[in-house]
Amino acid sequence: MLEAIVxxxxxxxxxxxxxxxxxxxxxxxxxxxxxxxxxxxxxxxMLPFTFGxxxxxxxxxxxxxxxxxxxxxxxTSVLFGVPGEATxxxxxxxxxxxxxxxQGGRALGAVLSSSAIGAIVGAVVLALTISIIRPVVLAFGPxxxxxxxxxxxxxxxxxxxxxxxxxxxxxxxGLLVATIGIDPQLGIPRYTGDQLYLWDGVxxxxxxxxxxxxxxxxxxxxxxxxxxxxxxxxxxxxxTLAGVRDAFRHWSVVVRSAAIGVGVGSLPxxxxxxxxxxxxxxxxxxxxxxxxxxKGAIDGVVAAGATxxxxxxxxxxxxxxxxxxxGASSAVLLGGFMILGLNPGQEMLDENLHVTFSMVWIxxxxxxxxxxxAVALARPLTLLTRVPGPVLVPGLLLLLLVGAFTATNSYxxxxxxxxxxxxxxxxxxxxxxxVPFLLAVVLGGLGEEYLNLSTTLFGTSWVTxxxxxxxxxxxxxxxxFGIRAGRRRAQRAEPAEPREMERNA
Amino acid sequence: MTTTDVTxxxxxxxxxxxxxxxxxxxxxxxxxxxVTFSWPEAAARFPRMASxxxxxxxLAVLVTVLWRRRASVPEPAGDDAGAAPDDGExxxxxxxxxxxxxxxxxxxxxxxxxxxxxxxxxxxxxxxAYLRFCGRRSWLFSAVYAAVLVLVLLAxxxxxxxxxxxxxxxxxx
Numbered sequence: 001m002l003e004a005i006v007x008x009x010x011x012x013x014x015x016x017x018x019x020x021x022x023x024x025x026x027x028x029x030x031x032x033x034x035x036x037x038x039x040x041x042x043x044x045x046m047l048p049f050t051f052g053x054x055x056x057x058x059x060x061x062x063x064x065x066x067x068x069x070x071x072x073x074x075x076t077s078v079l080f081g082v083p084g085e086a087t088x089x090x091x092x093x094x095x096x097x098x099x100x101x102x103q104g105g106r107a108l109g110a111v112l113s114s115s116a117i118g119a120i121v122g123a124v125v126l127a128l129t130i131s132i133i134r135p136v137v138l139a140f141g142p143x144x145x146x147x148x149x150x151x152x153x154x155x156x157x158x159x160x161x162x163x164x165x166x167x168x169x170x171x172x173x174g175l176l177v178a179t180i181g182i183d184p185q186l187g188i189p190r191y192t193g194d195q196l197y198l199w200d201g202v203x204x205x206x207x208x209x210x211x212x213x214x215x216x217x218x219x220x221x222x223x224x225x226x227x228x229x230x231x232x233x234x235x236x237x238x239x240t241l242a243g244v245r246d247a248f249r250h251w252s253v254v255v256r257s258a259a260i261g262v263g264v265g266s267l268p269x270x271x272x273x274x275x276x277x278x279x280x281x282x283x284x285x286x287x288x289x290x291x292x293x294x295k296g297a298i299d300g301v302v303a304a305g306a307t308x309x310x311x312x313x314x315x316x317x318x319x320x321x322x323x324x325x326x327g328a329s330s331a332v333l334l335g336g337f338m339i340l341g342l343n344p345g346q347e348m349l350d351e352n353l354h355v356t357f358s359m360v361w362i363x364x365x366x367x368x369x370x371x372x373x374a375v376a377l378a379r380p381l382t383l384l385t386r387v388p389g390p391v392l393v394p395g396l397l398l399l400l401l402v403g404a405f406t407a408t409n410s411y412x413x414x415x416x417x418x419x420x421x422x423x424x425x426x427x428x429x430x431x432x433x434x435v436p437f438l439l440a441v442v443l444g445g446l447g448e449e450y451l452n453l454s455t456t457l458f459g460t461s462w463v464t465x466x467x468x469x470x471x472x473x474x475x476x477x478x479x480x481f482g483i484r485a486g487r488r489r490a491q492r493a494e495p496a497e498p499r500e501m502e503r504n505a
Numbered sequence: 506m507t508t509t510d511v512t513x514x515x516x517x518x519x520x521x522x523x524x525x526x527x528x529x530x531x532x533x534x535x536x537x538x539x540v541t542f543s544w545p546e547a548a549a550r551f552p553r554m555a556s557x558x559x560x561x562x563x564l565a566v567l568v569t570v571l572w573r574r575r576a577s578v579p580e581p582a583g584d585d586a587g588a589a590p591d592d593g594e595x596x597x598x599x600x601x602x603x604x605x606x607x608x609x610x611x612x613x614x615x616x617x618x619x620x621x622x623x624x625x626x627x628x629x630x631x632x633x634a635y636l637r638f639c640g641r642r643s644w645l646f647s648a649v650y651a652a653v654l655v656l657v658l659l660a661x662x663x664x665x666x667x668x669x670x671x672x673x674x675x676x677x678x
Contacts, residue, residue: 169527
């Protein structure tokens with residue numbers, strides 16, 4: 001274990017890897033402060049650039065970029081009241097009022113340093129979990145892994161509360177898309193329509209690029225607005241160090257929020273935007289001055305910041321250990337695993353343990369660099385949010401096309417990307433969830449493989465294995481819980497929340 | 506002008522697209538389900554499960570949506586509510602036909618250029634034209650932007666990482 005930890009650190013300190021990580025951090029930074037361009041979109045657009053990279057280089061680039069989007073997203077939340085990321089929305093509640101009071105620097109210092117501490121706590125928990133979860137993963141057989149894919153999908157479906165049935169339909173369609181191509185067992189073409197391009201199945205990269213990136217770019221083209229319009233109000237950047245001190249003074253809020261981030265973030269499908277609100281709620285409950293929340297409470301800012309990166313670390317746990325992404329970003333990251341020739345699960349905890357630990361180190365190092373950068377460059381970088389939309393469009397469209405095409409160097413990829421963009425737009429416009437569809441495409445192949453293995457090895461008796469039954473119960477419970485939660489929300493008439501949860505999961 | 510020229514009741518507004526999407530999903534899954542019977546059992550097992558489930562869930566959505574319309578039950582939270590002006594849903598819903606056609610036209614134009622001349626030329630021409638005529642930037646700004654974009658492209662894909670990019674059917678000597 002110690003060897004793998006040291007090898008992981010040595011891996012990211014390699015000059016080329018470190019340079020690639022810095023590049024990822026720079027891109028993640030810009031993407032993070034641009035509202036609308038979230039972590040999943042950035043990951044999807046940059047995924048093709050990892051072709052030819054070694055696994056550690058690839059993850060230094062992708063993870064460095066991803067974790068920094070959360071950190072950078074807090075900057076515009078605090079300064080302009082515009083969350084750079086959906087997951088940075090809670091930072092607006094108290095961060096922006098502080099800025100309006102002329103304490104923007106303090107709020108920024110607090111949110112960024114708590115974000116860095118949260119990342120470190122999250123990464124440590126991830127490292128510790130790997131050693132605990134390893135024997136569990138090794139004890140799992142194909143039937144349990146098949147059930148895990150099913151449970152992962154049910155978790156994601158429950159996010160579409162208020163529209164759970166739509167989530168089920170999207171999962172079914174996603175699974176169907178996953179079955180397109182040559183059958184892995186008998187070599188029979190399925191749903192290929194005599195198109196040679198489809199024999200290898202639908203590539204995940206153009207699908208993700210279109211589903212998320214395509215819809216966002218079209219949105220910018222239609223609105224033609226700058227990505228963020230800064231509300232009026234002072235945005236002085238003074239007292240940053242005071243904010244850093246605030247984060248350390250409220251260390252208990254940081255630790256609790258980071259723990260919530262890791263815990264909730266590790267539940268497939270439940271993470272996303274939900275985590276920050278749970279952490280924010282607990283900080284308010286535990287605060288000596290709950291009446292200040294929403295008006296500029298510094299512990300509210302600290303709670304929101306600490307959750308973000310800890311959640312990212314948490315979401316990596318099921319992705320690495322079981323190959324079950326906990327949200328859109330980790331689903332795209334799972335595509336990165338495939339491109340880099342890695343198989344999540346046992347392999348990542350055994351022969352590729354050093355890669356897993358390098359991921360832990362990447363999370364820590366990239367966050368520390370990002371926070372230092374943020375403090376130094378906060379003001380000039382936020383000007384990017386005022387760049388008019390049309391100026392961004394040529395570059396973004398180009399990224400979409402190149403991102404899609406490089407999957408198999410075929411115009412078929414671009415066609416898939418366009419179709420996926422159409423699906424993405426329809427989903428956004430009429431409230432159908434995109435994430436269950438994407439996760440079903442990602443998990444479909446894996447699920448079929450485990451189902452075939454289970455049936456071949458155990459016939460039909462695998463359904464009575466204790467592990468399978470326990471996982472089935474968890475799946476059913478998550479659906480029941482999702483239905484009940486949806487009903488409660490409907491009764492309370494809080495229309496925006498479930499939609500946001502689904503949209504940003 | 507917006508796409509909502511005709512005044513409709515909120516319920517009908519929300520139900521129409523849901524019915525259409527669910528019906529399309531139902532047809533798609535039903536066809537996919539039927540096709541599986543032409544394959545051997547081992548190859549058909551998983552697609553049959555997926556398409557069968559799709560048929561059931563799409564039917565369930567249809568029944569639920571139609572029942573809601575009949576019983577005048579409002580759509581559940583999360584279906585059509587909470588769209589802020591910066592949301593994609595709001596932008597897509599309020600954009601007029603003209604804006605849609607213009608945006609899609611630009612995308613189609615870019616794709617045609619791509620097919621004809623390949624990535625580098627198409628991106629430069631598109632950036633120049635889009636910024637000048639849609640973004641209303643000056644010729645100088647548009648030209649500099651396009652040149653920088655093409656240079657970055659060339660540096661990234663041709664000189665640095667050597668990743669294949671789309672080639673057009675018309676090649677320059």
